[in-house]
Amino acid sequence: MNDGQNDHWLARRETIRWLWRGGVAVLALLVLGDVWVHGHPSFRIDGTFGFYAWFGLISCAAMVIFAKLLGAFLKRRDTYYDD
Amino acid sequence: MTISAIHPGLILVLGGLLLPFVGTRARRALILGLPLLTLALVWRLPDGIFGVVGVLDYQLALVRGDRLSRLFGIIFSLMAFGGGLYALNQKRVSELAAVFVYAGSAVGVALAGDLVTLFIFWEIMAVASTLVVLSAGGGRAKRASMRYLLVHMFGGSLLMAGIIAHVLDSGTTAFTAMVPDTLGAGLMLTGVLVNAAAPPLSAWLSDAYPEASYSGTVFLSAFTTKAAVYVLLRGFPGAEILIFIGLFMIFYGIIYALLENDMRRILAYSIVNQVGFMVVGVGIGTEMAINGTAAHAFTHIIYKALLLMSAGAVLYMTGKHKCTDLGGLFRSMPLTTVCAIVGALSISSFPLTSGFISKSMIGQAAANEQLMFVWFMLIAASAGVFLHAGIKFPWFVFFQKDSGLRPPDPPWNMRLAMVLFAGLCVGLGVWPEPLYALLPYPVAYAPYTVAHVVNSLQLLLFSGLAFFLMLPLMKRTLTITLDVDWIYRKFASRCVCWAVSLGRPLDAALRSGFVGVLGWVTSNAERQYGPLGPAARTWTTGRAVGLATAMLGVLLILFFVAVSG
Numbered sequence: 001m002n003d004g005q006n007d008h009w010l011a012r013r014e015t016i017r018w019l020w021r022g023g024v025a026v027l028a029l030l031v032l033g034d035v036w037v038h039g040h041p042s043f044r045i046d047g048t049f050g051f052y053a054w055f056g057l058i059s060c061a062a063m064v065i066f067a068k069l070l071g072a073f074l075k076r077r078d079t080y081y082d083d
Numbered sequence: 084m085t086i087s088a089i090h091p092g093l094i095l096v097l098g099g100l101l102l103p104f105v106g107t108r109a110r111r112a113l114i115l116g117l118p119l120l121t122l123a124l125v126w127r128l129p130d131g132i133f134g135v136v137g138v139l140d141y142q143l144a145l146v147r148g149d150r151l152s153r154l155f156g157i158i159f160s161l162m163a164f165g166g167g168l169y170a171l172n173q174k175r176v177s178e179l180a181a182v183f184v185y186a187g188s189a190v191g192v193a194l195a196g197d198l199v200t201l202f203i204f205w206e207i208m209a210v211a212s213t214l215v216v217l218s219a220g221g222g223r224a225k226r227a228s229m230r231y232l233l234v235h236m237f238g239g240s241l242l243m244a245g246i247i248a249h250v251l252d253s254g255t256t257a258f259t260a261m262v263p264d265t266l267g268a269g270l271m272l273t274g275v276l277v278n279a280a281a282p283p284l285s286a287w288l289s290d291a292y293p294e295a296s297y298s299g300t301v302f303l304s305a306f307t308t309k310a311a312v313y314v315l316l317r318g319f320p321g322a323e324i325l326i327f328i329g330l331f332m333i334f335y336g337i338i339y340a341l342l343e344n345d346m347r348r349i350l351a352y353s354i355v356n357q358v359g360f361m362v363v364g365v366g367i368g369t370e371m372a373i374n375g376t377a378a379h380a381f382t383h384i385i386y387k388a389l390l391l392m393s394a395g396a397v398l399y400m401t402g403k404h405k406c407t408d409l410g411g412l413f414r415s416m417p418l419t420t421v422c423a424i425v426g427a428l429s430i431s432s433f434p435l436t437s438g439f440i441s442k443s444m445i446g447q448a449a450a451n452e453q454l455m456f457v458w459f460m461l462i463a464a465s466a467g468v469f470l471h472a473g474i475k476f477p478w479f480v481f482f483q484k485d486s487g488l489r490p491p492d493p494p495w496n497m498r499l500a501m502v503l504f505a506g507l508c509v510g511l512g513v514w515p516e517p518l519y520a521l522l523p524y525p526v527a528y529a530p531y532t533v534a535h536v537v538n539s540l541q542l543l544l545f546s547g548l549a550f551f552l553m554l555p556l557m558k559r560t561l562t563i564t565l566d567v568d569w570i571y572r573k574f575a576s577r578c579v580c581w582a583v584s585l586g587r588p589l590d591a592a593l594r595s596g597f598v599g600v601l602g603w604v605t606s607n608a609e610r611q612y613g614p615l616g617p618a619a620r621t622w623t624t625g626r627a628v629g630l631a632t633a634m635l636g637v638l639l640i641l642f643f644v645a646v647s648g
Binding site for chain 2: 008011030031033034037038039042043052053056057059060067068076080
């Protein structure tokens, strides 16, 4: 992204810094929300504190890493079939 | 006009065939008017069987009206309208004709009252969709369309063989729920799964769809796979194997989309991923799961078309389709960016969007049946959807680096189509009741509970956090990822080359051997029977008389033997 102050306001470093801060605050509030919000868990563990947060984070990390490993074997340059 | 006099799908099929022969104004009127007429007819279609035709010993029912067929007929007609509006400035009239025949035959599949009618519309769909890809022009599209056609003809053959076996076995062409434990039903299920992009033949989708034009891909995303979902819903609810096939499709779509660089191929992989959710729903097979699957097919058609419209707009305005060439387009394409984000949030099942009120029903169905493994997989997959389609697609196309490209938003008709579908995504998300009222079974499900909203936001936003934390691992490269299609695109042709290189010396040896034998035979014959050979010499009288006497002697002996015997 362009750091220059002349760029679109959304691309400025200052804005991005605030977006990160705001994002982290929202994440924290959502996890804190588990203190008050109690749904009807289907399998016990999904009713524990912050379950959806850590489960989402870890499963995404696992998928990205798995994709990276698979890519090491299966990636080819994009002209592969044109040759 | 009664429904038995006019088939809603045939309006689009015949209208599509008319498009190349009318002027621009009339064509535009037909493109917008015909889908609306079809929509009205399907909407008002009463319950029952119409258009019964006797063929040989069987009765074909061209139209069946019930909740499931109406739901799919409605969304297919709506898609034809939105897609038609988007494609209004498409200059290739052949593509427009093909997409209308394609859409009409999809409506025909949804309304088919028996297996033979279903098969006929199914095959028209295969040919018309091939023509949609082919219409893009160029060698790449032509080759991709031929590969696509081969896969679909194979799937169609399986379906036909299955229908024949089933009809011979059961004596009826009726299209009702089946259990895939007979040869006929098993073959039908396999043939339908080919169209659903199930493994091992999933690669046809990401191979062919992104080769179509900016507008062609929008139509392609809607009909083939969802018609397959419709047939699964009606024909094979509760077939347990579908749960595992669907789960595979879900994660296949995510992993391959994460590795992909072409923006429309990312979305193509995510079609497989979303159809995977639906296949799981069919496999669970309870009323909640069937409702969830049908609702998800409905919402999916809208948000996937919206996503591909935004990608098509970028392609139309920039001519570029690789993430490595794109980025920063939000500056000059604000409307397209907002519509893409609405589509991305919908596919991710964000609260207040259409995906939230449909996909969660499939998860709830798994929980209700206490399918713990399936439920955990679906939750992980929901996070993965946000990762690969919800953030990755808009991020790499409209944000990330500044590519320096400053294209404006696309022409008015494309903008209007995107706004219409974005409005439907949000509208259905905020007010799901009209959709719930159309579903096959009465809906006893409330998507908006505080816990569901908080849990979903936690899952999705932490997936977003994972994306940005792991961004360095997702740097785009100029690569593709090998798939099963490698077998028929590379390996098979290599095998032919090997066979040729091995066969050539063998062939040469055989030929030279044969020529040698032939030469020996002719030279020998010439030596014996040629002008100088023994057979050509003149005989002396004494020698001829001697030979004749010998022959007479032999005859005499034979005569005596015969008489004495």
